[in-house]
Amino acid sequence: MKLHVVIGAGPVGTATALHLAASGQAVRLVSRSGGGPAADGVELISADALDTERLAATAAGAVAIYNCASPPYHRWPAEWPPLATSVLTAAERSGAVLVTMSNLYGYGEVGHPIRDTRGTSRPARR
Secondary structure (H helix, E strand, O other), X not given: OOEEEEEOOOHHXXXXXXXXXXXXXXXXXXXXXOOOOOOOOEEEEEOOOOOHHHHHHHHOOOOEEEEOOOOOHHHHHHHHHHHHHHHHHHHHHHOOEEEEOOOOXXXXXXXXXXXXXXXXXXXXXX
């Protein structure tokens, strides 16, 4: 059983933690409140992901860190850089693989489902 650290107990973080635990992995689910699902294999940890030292200590020994935390959009410019720095530092110190859940804003407004088209010039059809 390998240790996986999931940061953020929102819908994505909770689903990730439950999926990992169901597959037999040990999970530390980190959130400021220490909340999350009461499930076998999921250890709930209260920590602020902006506290680099605490986050790095929590991630010690992990094989993977899943960043499922995201500031509210109106605070993104101020809060995302220090959050990303803290999570990257924890991953570097632990040697864990870092998985980052992100948003799709970089794609701009689209009028069709976004799919991997592997070099084609038009959207994939269903």
